[in-house]
Amino acid sequence: xxxxxxxxxxxxxxxxxxxxxxxxxxxxxxxxxxxxxxxxxxxxxxxxxxxxxxxxxxxxxxxxxxxxxxxxxxxxxxxxxxxxxxxxxxxxxxxxxxxxxxxxxxxxxxxxxxxxxxxxxxxxxxxxxxxxxxxxxxxxxxxxxxxxxxxxxxxxxxxxxxxxxxxxxxxxxxxxxxxxxxxxxxxxxxxxxxxxxxxxxxxxxxxxxxxxxxxxxxxxxxxxxxxxxxxxxxxxxxxxxxxxxxxxxxxxxxxxxxxxxxxxxxxxxxxxxxxxxxxxxxxxxxxxxxxxxxxxxxxxxxxxxxxxxxxxxxxxxxxxxxxxxxxxxxxxxxxxxxxxxxxxxxxxxxxxxxxxxxxxxxxxxxxxxxxxxxxxxxxxxxxxxxxx
Amino acid sequence: xxxxxxxxxxxxxxxxxxxxxxxxxxxxxxxxxxxxxxxxxxxxxxxxxxxxxxxxxxxxxxxxxxxxxxxxxxxxxxxxxxxxxxxxxxxxxxxxxxxxxxxxxxxxxxxxxxxxxxxxxxxxxxxxxxxxxxxxxxxxxxxxxxxxxxxxxxxxxxxxxxxxxxxxxxxxxxxxxxxxxxxxxxxxxxxxxxxxxxxxxxxxxxxxxxxxxxxxxxxxxxxxxxxxxxxxxxxxxxxxxxxxxxxxxxxxxxxxxxxxxxxxxxxxxxxxxxxxxxxxxxxxxxxxxxxxxxxxxxxxxxxxxxxxxxxxxxxxxxxxxxxxxxxxxxxxxxxxxxxxxxxxxxxxxxxxxxxxxxxxxxxxxxxxxxxxxxxxxxxxxxxxxxxx
DNA sequence: CTGAAAGCGCTAACAG
DNA sequence: CTGTTAGCGCTTTCAG
Numbered sequence: 001x002x003x004x005x006x007x008x009x010x011x012x013x014x015x016x017x018x019x020x021x022x023x024x025x026x027x028x029x030x031x032x033x034x035x036x037x038x039x040x041x042x043x044x045x046x047x048x049x050x051x052x053x054x055x056x057x058x059x060x061x062x063x064x065x066x067x068x069x070x071x072x073x074x075x076x077x078x079x080x081x082x083x084x085x086x087x088x089x090x091x092x093x094x095x096x097x098x099x100x101x102x103x104x105x106x107x108x109x110x111x112x113x114x115x116x117x118x119x120x121x122x123x124x125x126x127x128x129x130x131x132x133x134x135x136x137x138x139x140x141x142x143x144x145x146x147x148x149x150x151x152x153x154x155x156x157x158x159x160x161x162x163x164x165x166x167x168x169x170x171x172x173x174x175x176x177x178x179x180x181x182x183x184x185x186x187x188x189x190x191x192x193x194x195x196x197x198x199x200x201x202x203x204x205x206x207x208x209x210x211x212x213x214x215x216x217x218x219x220x221x222x223x224x225x226x227x228x229x230x231x232x233x234x235x236x237x238x239x240x241x242x243x244x245x246x247x248x249x250x251x252x253x254x255x256x257x258x259x260x261x262x263x264x265x266x267x268x269x270x271x272x273x274x275x276x277x278x279x280x281x282x283x284x285x286x287x288x289x290x291x292x293x294x295x296x297x298x299x300x301x302x303x304x305x306x307x308x309x310x311x312x313x314x315x316x317x318x319x320x321x322x323x324x325x326x327x328x329x330x331x332x333x334x335x336x337x338x339x340x341x342x343x344x345x346x347x348x349x350x351x352x353x354x355x356x357x358x359x360x361x362x363x364x365x366x367x368x369x370x371x372x373x374x375x376x377x378x379x380x381x382x383x384x385x386x387x388x
Numbered sequence: 389x390x391x392x393x394x395x396x397x398x399x400x401x402x403x404x405x406x407x408x409x410x411x412x413x414x415x416x417x418x419x420x421x422x423x424x425x426x427x428x429x430x431x432x433x434x435x436x437x438x439x440x441x442x443x444x445x446x447x448x449x450x451x452x453x454x455x456x457x458x459x460x461x462x463x464x465x466x467x468x469x470x471x472x473x474x475x476x477x478x479x480x481x482x483x484x485x486x487x488x489x490x491x492x493x494x495x496x497x498x499x500x501x502x503x504x505x506x507x508x509x510x511x512x513x514x515x516x517x518x519x520x521x522x523x524x525x526x527x528x529x530x531x532x533x534x535x536x537x538x539x540x541x542x543x544x545x546x547x548x549x550x551x552x553x554x555x556x557x558x559x560x561x562x563x564x565x566x567x568x569x570x571x572x573x574x575x576x577x578x579x580x581x582x583x584x585x586x587x588x589x590x591x592x593x594x595x596x597x598x599x600x601x602x603x604x605x606x607x608x609x610x611x612x613x614x615x616x617x618x619x620x621x622x623x624x625x626x627x628x629x630x631x632x633x634x635x636x637x638x639x640x641x642x643x644x645x646x647x648x649x650x651x652x653x654x655x656x657x658x659x660x661x662x663x664x665x666x667x668x669x670x671x672x673x674x675x676x677x678x679x680x681x682x683x684x685x686x687x688x689x690x691x692x693x694x695x696x697x698x699x700x701x702x703x704x705x706x707x708x709x710x711x712x713x714x715x716x717x718x719x720x721x722x723x724x725x726x727x728x729x730x731x732x733x734x735x736x737x738x739x740x741x742x743x744x745x746x747x748x749x750x751x752x753x754x755x756x757x758x759x760x761x762x763x764x765x766x767x768x769x770x771x772x773x774x775x776x
Numbered sequence: 777c778t779g780a781a782a783g784c785g786c787t788a789a790c791a792g
Numbered sequence: 793c794t795g796t797t798a799g800c801g802c803t804t805t806c807a808g
Contacts, residue, residue: 098801486785
């Protein structure tokens with residue numbers, strides 16, 4: 001590929017004129033316009049400003065341009081200004097690819113997701129992705145999102161690692177003994193996770209403090225006078241699932257209420273499973289029937305509310321219901337759902353900070369971070385909050 | 389950076405042994421293991437298989453390896469096998485960055501989004517992103533997601549273009565006179581859109597056929613016996629918004645029903661605006677009060693249903709409600725919402741196909757594609773569908 | 777303080 | 793059929 005300088009020479013015009021003719025950034029006499037285009041045509045040149053062009057216009061070597069652009073070496077004020085002016089005039093931006101090849105980096109962070117089946121949903125994740133991208137960009141990186149299957153994600157990760165496509169990964173949707181985490185740990189690839197796995201593995205993560213969150217909402221219900229409070233949680237075995245159940249016990253303990261086994265249901269994270277659990281709980285004899293249902297996710301709470309509405313139960317009055325996540329639709333439901341909001345922008349920023357520490361091999365004061373969620377009280381537990 | 393060959397030489401072991409010692413892919417005698425690691429240490433080598441290593445192991449030049457890997461040039465069967473074996477033994481994958489620099493491409497597609505405010509929601513978009521990533525990968529590309537503000541997206545696009553970060557873009561959430569489209573068109577950057585803009589601009593897009601969709605659901609309501617059908621649509625001025633309203637007229641026309649101005653409300657795409665519109669409609673005198681409310685989005689329908697529930701109206705019996713999009717929560721609501729499902733995987737695949745045609749400068753038979761949505765009938769219009 | 781030159785990993789002319 | 797070599801755009805020693 002020819003350079004701008006050659007095109008300009010062939011067209012017998014100054015370099016800057018050739019640039020203006022080709023870019024259209026500034027008007028140029030008709031004759032010159034034509035001859036520049038002709039020259040570009042014969043040389044097979046398409047406008048693409050490189051460090052060479054800047055160097056040629058500033059009358060310095062490409063090394064000097066590089067020094068100036070990166071402040072990586074002292075340069076006299078005079079040449080510095082010439083270079084900067086040339087760069088501005090040509091609207092120069094360093095080619096990321098060239099820069100990356102030289103540095104053996106990509107400044108790209110991999111973020112994989114698998115398709116979410118109907119009936120499940122991950123409403124948080126798209127917002128997480130946004131804030132993650134934002135945070136990553138503040139460090140001069142970008143996010144490469146890729147798709148993988150739910151069952152065998154490893155191949156996709158492996159491919160990206162081996163082709164040097166990314167410098168590291170951010171994981172979400174982690175689970176106990178997560179195969180991806182094991183793999184990345186073994187391969188010594190930098191990563192950070194949104195979510196925990198198990199307590200044998202030591203890796204950087206940020207998670208929401210579900211234990212504290214569920215304790216918050218349970219205490220809120222107790223303060224409203226409820227004494228028979230049920231919990232609809234996830235099956236045993238996940239760190240964050242178990243933590244949420246623990247938060248429920250914490251709050252009961254603190255209020256000197258004794259938990260009852262029949263009030264605790266542990267089912268899959270789907271609205272139908274939660275609705276079935278609610279049906280079981282409502283079938284308990286009147287004296288032990290719970291008056292409040294704490295759900296560990298909004299998805300479950302939505303299923304429960306749908307079931308209760310169908311039964312003609314007045315949610316908020318007859319029975320209180322709460323969720324977790326603050327799904328965007330939660331406040332639009334009838335009645336609006338009391339829930340726990342994760343500070344998703346904050347979470348994303350912190351995961352990214354952890355990853356950046358890994359990439360730059362900086363020591364972080366803390367590699368495992370729990371962030372407290374915020375209790376959002378709405379009419380599903382407190383009907384006086386009802387919108388008119 | 390030293391090569392594997394040099395490390396092997398210094399450790400006095402075969403190249404493959406050095407690889408095994410360093411990668412841990414296969415066990416190696418203790419002594420060799422140690423000396424290889426020592427050699428790597430002193431040379432400052434970290435394992436990174438390149439084309440040179442494969443060439444060294446196969447005893448050919450790097451060019452030959454390249455020919456074999458890309459099938460870009462005839463190679464004798466014997467050397468071909470040797471190269472392939474070497475590549476397999478070393479688990480070689482070409483470095484994407486080197487390849488891209490040489491080709492002046494990135495094999496990356498940019499996909500930007502802006503933060504979605506509370507009260508709005510874009511439930512489709514994360515699923516779209518998944519399928520888009522999947523489709524793009526089938527062409528050997530990846531998706532680079534980036535964040536931009538709602539008001540001034542151009543800078544982010546411009547930056548990615550100028551730094552040669554991406555080969556093209558996929559746009560979603562388009563609107564009339566979309567500044568991004570104008571910019572990309574002017575800059576002659578390849579892109580394809582999910583959604584239309586205006587009919588002056590000629591660019592590749594895929595959109596859902598909202599006109600046909602709304603006609604479908606309106607006809608469905610007519611077939612259930614409704615004659616007073618209201619429409620809650622978006623403000624005039626957007627191509628797809630106006631198309632949906634047109635579909636409503638189409639269906640009424642076909643059934644020889646005359647539309648009434650008071651039945652048509654055009655408000656912003658939020659649940660509260662839609663709820664207010666529903667309140668207005670219910671306040672009409674009994675003889676002209678609509679018995680069915682067609683909403684042009686699920687988000688609006690959710691607001692409407694929430695309002696009706698609050699009023700004690702029996703949705704599906706007293707009044708029918710329908711939406712558009714098939715948001716994952718729609719089937720979990722009480723009652724489950726009749727809606728139109730966009731074949732999002734198909735849409736994503738088609739947008740990507742359009743973009744690939746642009747990138748490879750292949751002519752496409754059609755650069756503007758409308759995809760028909762599918763009517764999903766649930767209890768909000770047809771109570772007999774009620775789940776037990 | 778500035779420039780020449782090597783090289784990051786790869787592809788593709790061009791010789792042999 | 794295979795190897796040598798010249799870049800792709802950039803950063804960074806190393807001389808001057």
